[in-house]
Amino acid sequence: MRIVTAAQMKQIECNADAGGLSYLQMMENAGTAAYQIIRAHKPDAHVLAIVAGKGNNGGDGFVIARLAAQDGLAVRVVLAEGEPVTVDAKTNFHRLDGLNVTVCPIEQIDRLTDADVVIDALYGTGFHGTLRPSGAKACCFMNESGAYLAALDLPSGIHADTGAVAEGAVHADLTVTFDSYKPLHVQETSKPYCGEIVLADIGISEECHNGIG
Ligand SMILES: NC(=O)C1=CN([C@@H]2O[C@H](COP(=O)(O)OP(=O)(O)OC[C@H]3O[C@@H](n4cnc5c(N)ncnc54)[C@H](O)[C@@H]3O)[C@@H](O)[C@H]2O)[C@@H](O)CC1
Numbered sequence: 401m402r403i404v405t406a407a408q409m410k411q412i413e414c415n416a417d418a419g420g421l422s423y424l425q426m427m428e429n430a431g432t433a434a435y436q437i438i439r440a441h442k443p444d445a446h447v448l449a450i451v452a453g454k455g456n457n458g459g460d461g462f463v464i465a466r467l468a469a470q471d472g473l474a475v476r477v478v479l480a481e482g483e484p485v486t487v488d489a490k491t492n493f494h495r496l497d498g499l500n501v502t503v504c505p506i507e508q509i510d511r512l513t514d515a516d517v518v519i520d521a522l523y524g525t526g527f528h529g530t531l532r533p534s535g536a537k538a539c540c541f542m543n544e545s546g547a548y549l550a551a552l553d554l555p556s557g558i559h560a561d562t563g564a565v566a567e568g569a570v571h572a573d574l575t576v577t578f579d580s581y582k583p584l585h586v587q588e589t590s591k592p593y594c595g596e597i598v599l600a601d602i603g604i605s606e607e608c609h610n611g612i613g
C-alpha cells in the first residue's frame with residue numbers, strides 16, 4: 401500500500417508529465433476511473449449532482465459530468481466557488497458546452513435535492529485550514545442531500561497530509577483516490593469520513609514513483 405503526501409503526489413505527477421503523460425490526460429484518466437467506479441457502485445443512478453470547486457479536483461468532476469451526460473444521465477453541476485481557475489479544469493469545464501448538463505452557481509439553490517448520487521469535487525489535496533463560508537455551505541448541502549455521496553480523491557475539508565478534519569467537512573459513502581493513498585485515508589481522525597476507499601489507476605507508470613512513498 402503506497403501512501404504519499406500531497407507534495408510527493410505533485411512530484412509523481414510532474415514525473416509522469418515529463419514522461420509524456422500530460423496533466424490534462426491524468427485528469428481525464430482520474431475522472432474516467434472515478435466515473436466507472438461510482439457507476440459500478442450505483443448502477444441504477446439516473447440523476448447526478450456534481451459540486452465543483454475551482455481547482456483541479458473540480459476538473460475531475462467536470463470530466464465525470466461530461467461522461468455521465470454522454471451516457472444519458474441527468475447531470476447538474478453546482479459551482480461552489482465560481483468558475484474554474486486552473487488550466488485543465490477550465491478546459492474540462494468548457495467541454496461541457498453543448499452537452500445536456502445544467503450548470504448553476506451555488507447561490508441559486510438552497511439545498512441539493514433529487515440527486516441519486518452527489519459527487520464531491522470541491523477540494524482535493526489542495527485544501528488546508530478551515531472551511532470558509534462558501535465551502536462550508538457546499539459541504540453542508542452535500543452532507544444533507546440524503547444521496548449516495550462519493551468524494552473525489554478525498555472528502556472536502558480534510559487536510560491530505562495531516563488528516564485534520566475541518567468543522568463541516570464532507571462525510572462520504574465512497575472515496576475514489578488517485579494513483580496512491582494519501583495519509584488522511586489511513587489516519588484515525590479522517591478515515592471514518594472517507595467511507596469505502598477505492599484506489600484508481602490514472603495511468604502513471606511505476607518508474608514515476610521511484611524513491612517516493
Ligand atoms: N495532474 C494533476 O495535478 C492532477 C490533479 N488531480 C486532482 O487535483 C486535485 C488537486 O487540485 P488542486 O491542487 O488544483 O487543488 P484542489 O482542487 O484540491 O483545491 C482547490 C483550491 O482550493 C484552495 N483552498 C485551499 N484551502 C482552502 C480553504 N480552506 N478554503 C477555500 N479554498 C481553499 C486551494 O488554494 C486550491 O486552489 C487532486 O486532489 C486531484 O483530485 C487529478 O486530476 C489528477 C491529476
Ligand SMILES: [K+]
Nearest residue numbers: 520523552554
Ligand atoms: K473532494
